[in-house]
Amino acid sequence: MKILLVDDHGIMRAGVxxxxxxxxxxxxxxxxxxxxxxxxxxxxxxxxxxxxDLSIPQHAGAIESVEIGLNTLTQLRESELIAxxxxxxxxxxxxxxxxxxxxxxxxFVPKTAxxxxxxxxxxxxxxxxxxxxxxxxxxxxxxQSDAGLSE
Numbered sequence: 789m790k791i792l793l794v795d796d797h798g799i800m801r802a803g804v805x806x807x808x809x810x811x812x813x814x815x816x817x818x819x820x821x822x823x824x825x826x827x828x829x830x831x832x833x834x835x836x837x838x839x840x841d842l843s844i845p846q847h848a849g850a851i852e853s854v855e856i857g858l859n860t861l862t863q864l865r866e867s868e869l870i871a872x873x874x875x876x877x878x879x880x881x882x883x884x885x886x887x888x889x890x891x892x893x894x895x896f897v898p899k900t901a902x903x904x905x906x907x908x909x910x911x912x913x914x915x916x917x918x919x920x921x922x923x924x925x926x927x928x929x930x931x932q933s934d935a936g937l938s939e
Contacts, residue, residue, distance in 0.1 A: 789914075790816045790833055794826040794860070795841035795876070796852055800899075804839060804876070807903050811910070822847050823860040830864055835871050837913060838864060842877035842888065854879070858891055865892030872913035885920065895919035 791808060795801045801819050808815055818833050820826040822845045830838065842857040857875075864873055872894035877884060880898035888896055895909035895918060905921045912919035 789814070789837070790818060790835040792818045792820065792826065792830055792833065792835040792838045792871070794820045794823075794839060794844060796821050796844050797841075800841065804906075807906060808839075808910070810903075811907050821845075822850065823856050826860055827863055827867075830867070830869055830871070834869065837910065838869075838871050838873045840864070840873055840875050840893075842875050842879070842884065854884070858887060861888060861891045861893060872916075874909050874913050874919075889918075889920075897921070 789812060791812075793801050793804055793808075795804070798821070801821075805817050805819070808817060818829050818835060820829050824847045826840070826844070840857065840861060843852045843854050844857050844860065845852045846856050861873060861875065864871075873892065874895040874897060875888040875893040876897045876899055877888075878899045880900065885896050894913040897906050897909045898921070901921060909919040909921075
């Protein structure tokens with residue numbers, strides 16, 4: 789199984805990579821640090837699953853934004869790729885969850901979620917389902933993201 793992991797923070801990629809390999813030791817993980825690289829790697833490697841940080845830069849050295857993440861999600865879903873996309877974000881507001889679902893995400897995982905939530909999101913996405921953690925699992929809120937929580 790090939791997984792494309794997109795996050796502009798190397799330490800986040802390392803942590804998510806470790807968790808994925810714990811559950812799927814034979815997975816091939818391809819990493820991208822920005823939107824342009826993500827699109828290029830998705831086209832070249834044809835992953836089975838994509839993990840996408842919602843707030844990413846367009847290219848190396850650029851400023852990250854949610855809009856770029858949303859546009860990247862749209863591009864991935866409108867391409868010929870059939871890989872499900874699991875979106876990760878530090879912003880767990882209901883508005884964000886609704887936006888990523890409208891753009892075609894298969895699952896939403898708040899960065900504050902447990903590893904069990906991430907594993908369930910992977911299982912459902914790979915099985916063709918949608919995963920939205922309930923309030924009791926990951927703390928999706930109706931308001932804005934937590935103060936001080938960063939991407």
